[in-house]
Structure formats: structure tokens, C-alpha cells
Amino acid sequence: MINYTERIALLMDDICRRTPRLSFINLREVLVFGRHGRADAEGAFATCHCLTLPESEPGYYFWRDRATGELTRRSEWFVTKSPEVRIGSSRIKYLISFVLPRFCGQTLERSRKAELYPPGAPAWLAKLDTVVHELYHIDPDAEGIRKLIRADGSDSPRSHGPEFYVEVAEMVNAYLATSPDPALLEFLQHDFDTLQRRFDGVVATTFKNFPSFPQRYMQPMELPPVEPAIRIEPMKPPSQPLLYTEDDLHMRQFTEQAARRLTRKGAHRAA
Numbered sequence: 001m002i003n004y005t006e007r008i009a010l011l012m013d014d015i016c017r018r019t020p021r022l023s024f025i026n027l028r029e030v031l032v033f034g035r036h037g038r039a040d041a042e043g044a045f046a047t048c049h050c051l052t053l054p055e056s057e058p059g060y061y062f063w064r065d066r067a068t069g070e071l072t073r074r075s076e077w078f079v080t081k082s083p084e085v086r087i088g089s090s091r092i093k094y095l096i097s098f099v100l101p102r103f104c105g106q107t108l109e110r111s112r113k114a115e116l117y118p119p120g121a122p123a124w125l126a127k128l129d130t131v132v133h134e135l136y137h138i139d140p141d142a143e144g145i146r147k148l149i150r151a152d153g154s155d156s157p158r159s160h161g162p163e164f165y166v167e168v169a170e171m172v173n174a175y176l177a178t179s180p181d182p183a184l185l186e187f188l189q190h191d192f193d194t195l196q197r198r199f200d201g202v203v204a205t206t207f208k209n210f211p212s213f214p215q216r217y218m219q220p221m222e223l224p225p226v227e228p229a230i231r232i233e234p235m236k237p238p239s240q241p242l243l244y245t246e247d248d249l250h251m252r253q254f255t256e257q258a259a260r261r262l263t264r265k266g267a268h269r270a271a
């Protein structure tokens with residue numbers, strides 16, 4: 001089977017080596033994982049998720065009486081934080097997710113990127129463009145996502161001005177001009193069905209709590225109540241891990257319909 005996220009990580013390594021504007025990226029601090037999304041459904045192809053956003057200012061929710069507008073109750077104080085992800089000795093600063101099989105079907109023809117590439121450019125360049133695009137979101141100052149910040153640390157389509165797309169296309173063309181090893185790019189040239197047939201399956205790294213993954217969470221904190229007379233609703237404790245390690249990674253096989261965990265069948269192993 002083809003390990004799609006591993007292929008992307010190997011390609012990213014080569015891209016960062018050959019692209020001066022991305023050479024500051026330490027890929028040991030970047031983890032690539034798969035999310036499931038049907039090819040025929042609307043949605044993102046990939047997302048860059050930042051884990052280095054600072055803890056938020058303390059806040060709380062409150063409820064008002066509809067008729068009188070009076071405060072009736074409020075939540076505990078909380079701060080919003082990023083979970084920690086550690087793989088071996090590396091602390092992960094960015095997660096980059098690819099939506100499978102949707103990403104595999106991306107082509108230039110149906111994309112606004114088409115005008116940034118010469119006529120007749122191969123359709124699969126749209127996928128290489130997306131890989132570079134997500135890397136370009138990594139901020140050289142490691143303080144979040146370049147050119148935008150969404151409160152949950154993820155990428156937003158509203159975050160890019162037109163120059164972002166132009167700069168990404170420049171990097172794609174410059175990378176291709178360095179004559180990278182075609183073997184590193186080959187997997188991008190096939191759609192999902194072709195990969196499935198050729199490799200007898202497509203697998204990707206996912207998190208154990210799939211379809212979830214490390215996301216910002218709210219942590220209750222002790223602070224004096226603002227209006228002591230009002231009832232305080234306790235917060236639900238975080239339902240997701242606060243620390244993820246390599247033990248929280250599962251390999252899953254992706255199909256058009258689902259992503260199933262891979263389990264080793266049978267006890268026979270060539271000893």
C-alpha cells in the first residue's frame with residue numbers, strides 16, 4: 001500500500017531544501033496527517049494547523065434573561081490553549097492535514113490557481129501548489145500562521161491576498177526548475193482510484209481519536225467571580241488529550257467512503 005502522508009513528508013523535505021523562502025522550516029517540528037473527505041463533497045484540500053499560538057486571555061460565557069436582559073448565569077473562567085504534540089524528542093509546532101481522497105482529485109482546471117500557471121501545465125501541479133501553499137503558512141517567526149490568525153489556529157481561505165497565491169506559484173515553478181527527482185513527485189500525478197489499484201490501498205497517518213486531532217481546548221481556571229450573585233456553570237473537562245505522542249498515531253486505510261484503522265492480521269510473521 002502507498003503511505004500518502006509519508007510521501008508528502010518526503011516531498012516537503014525536498015521542497016524545503018530547494019526553496020530558499022522555505023529553508024528555515026524544521027520539518028521535525030511539522031507533522032503531516034490525513035483527514036477523511038469525499039472527493040465529491042465541498043471543502044478544504046489541506047490545512048495548516050498551528051500549535052504555537054499563545055494561551056488566550058481568561059474569559060467566560062454568560063447567559064441573559066431574554067425578557068429582562070439581566071445576567072442569569074455564567075461559566076467558570078477559562079483560557080483557550082493548544083494541546084502539546086511530542087513525537088520522540090521533538091515538540092511539534094505545526095500540523096498539516098491533507099483531506100483524502102479529496103486532495104488526490106485536485107486539478108488545475110477547476111481551480112483559481114489555473115491562471116497562475118502556463119497554459120498546458122500538468123493538472124496535478126494543483127496538488128504540488130497546495131503542498132507548497134501549506135508550507136508557506138508556517139511563520140518564520142514561529143508565532144502562528146503567516147498572514148492570518150484564526151482563533152483555533154487553523155488556516156482560513158480568507159487569510160490570503162492575491163499575492164500569497166502568486167508567491168506560492170513562483171515557488172512551485174522555481175522548485176520544478178531545480179529538476180527534483182521525478183520519483184518524489186510521481187504519486188501526485190495519479191488520482192485516488194489509480195493509486196488504490198496500483199498500490200492495493202492508500203494509507204495515511206491519523207490520530208487515535210480520529211476523526212478528531214489535536215485542537216485548541218478550553219481549560220477552566222480559578223479566578224474570583226465578577227458578579228458573585230450569579231450562578232456559575234462548571235465547564236466540561238477537556239474531552240481530548242492535552243498531550244499527544246507517537247502512541248496517539250494510528251495508520252488508517254482510506255477509501256472513498258471511510259478511513260479504517262489498519263490492524264495486523266494473523267500471527268504469522270517471517271521470523
Ligand SMILES: [Zn+2]
Pocket residue numbers: 133134137155156157159160
Ligand atoms: Zn491557506
